[in-house]
Amino acid sequence: MAGVSADPVDASVTSREAAWDLYEMIQACLQAPSYHLLFEAVLIVWIIQLLFVKSYKAKATLTEKEKEELIEDWRPEPLVPEVDPEHPVLQDMENRLIDGKIGRHVNINGKTYLNVASMNFLGMSGRVDIEASISTEYSQAEVAIDTVKKYGVGSCGPRGFYGTVDVHLELEDKLAEFMGVEEVIMYSYGLATISSAIPAYSKRGDIIFCDEGVNFSIQKGLVASRSKIYFFKHNDLEDLEGLLKAQEREDKQNPKKAKVTRRFLVVEGLYMKYGDFCPLPKLVELKWKYKVRIFLDETLSFGTLGATGRGITEHYGISIDNIDLMAASLEHAFGSYGGFCCGRSYVVDHQRLSGLGYCFSASTPPMLTTAAIKALSILQENPELLTKLHDNIRYIYEKLSKINGLRVMGETVSPMLFLQLAGPSDNRELDKAILRKIVQKAEEQGVVLILAAYLEEEEHTLPPPSIRISVSAELTHNDIDRVVSVIDDCYQNTVS
């Protein structure tokens, strides 16, 4: 370069080229082509217009008339709805207050009753009174008391916000090991588990195929997800496959949309409203065929089905790897509190920031967590609990199905059975009144039963009115004989 600039002619040329003399540019501006000036004039008008235009919302606002119409249509609801003072729930709150532990027997108003109403399938809750018969060091309740002495009552915060105590991590690890999965995430409320998990994955624009008969918690999760929901008839695989095929056709027509749409299949392992199982092997086949993700709610089946209590997958002998996400509750078979989701780390870990029930709710109190750890070890050390439970279920199912005039709804190995009228009338309230009378009469004879209760206005589908029988491993054959004979007796009394 130094050699080049030494040449006077070359140097003057470069300097002229590189200088971009302001004069030259102003000359160029003055001689600018007219199309260019026109274009710039349009842009200047645009800027001037921008200066004066006022900002406004993209969404069309309501006109005055529409506003008035809306106000006119609005009817205020009472802050406290009027409730019939004779409402059965209010009556129960007055007359059926339970005192002490809820186990095989319960204490109501100082009297002891045989209990087939609590979902205490393995008898974990209220275990103290049968401690001697079980060869464990000490019971769940004692573990919980020790934990209170060490950690205090509450955990005082959500898991991500000072609420994680070592026992939470211990339970997550132990459950993961027990279920044979990569990761477990704990929730502090069983009902909030699946209803938080569904909207964590399924968003607006996604599609959920769901069984009609799913429980209330799943229904709330579906609403919260804002996704498109297709309900198929309860346990009807043909209906489901029809929907899946229709979706497949739509996806083929619009592959770009299909590419950003997630498809889910939400089912329950053991249906809380019907007491029957989902046809899981067939569902898994459909899952692979139509590329949907399976979410399985094992609220009732966890700890009650399968030889070791791993739930519906173990019952059918299906590898848990086929299930994309499994949610279960610790509130029923485990006699503690809370719930958990399990699956691959890649899937489950997403909930630690997106599961609303996990992020924004205080974690399970440590005492209930250690109680759940204890329940898990009791279950692992005493597999005969499950044998006993399954034996009891078969026994009570056989006996109940012999009652004249009542029909048993549910599988022969379901820990929850529903007794409905064999010849129901058209009037739901009438059927309920008959069943309620049976419950009342049974109570007089020392057996606590319960009517299956639903928020009738909010449920998607309503099963027929029924008495809900929860079978426990603690019951003896004598107890079952007594329960069945009391029900039979009360039914015949009520009807005649």
Place this chain on the structure above:
Amino acid sequence: MNVGVAHSDPNPNTTYFNSRGMWLTYTIVVGIIHYVFLSLPFLSVAMSWTLTNVIHNFLMFIILHVEKGTPFETTDQGKYRDKTVWEQLDKGTHFSASKKFLTVVPIVLFFLASFYTKYDPYHFIINALSLILVLVPKLPMLHGVRLFGINKY
């Protein structure tokens, strides 16, 4: 530390451009990019202005008008999943201050590029096309409209 600037917006995409010093930062970043081109000896002044303009408009088009959704963990169940960042800005308010700024910047850049390229017709075509690319999607009547179904899903 963050007194007065912390926000509770679930989707920061809607508000980040209203942060203090944003306009100044934007101008400085564009200036720095331009000075990088100017300092390259093999680029003429005209070329570096056109390059600055084209690259600015191209990036603006991609970031504001092509990219959809939000990278943040929002609790709105994917409300903004099918909206471009421009449509999310100020929750869809048209002609808000930041939107006016973002419209004026490419126009001013075009004027500067025209001046420094001495109204050369080839430079004009390239600069004008890149300007139209970022101005047309900003029109309120094209809010939420996907021309020919491009970038719809």
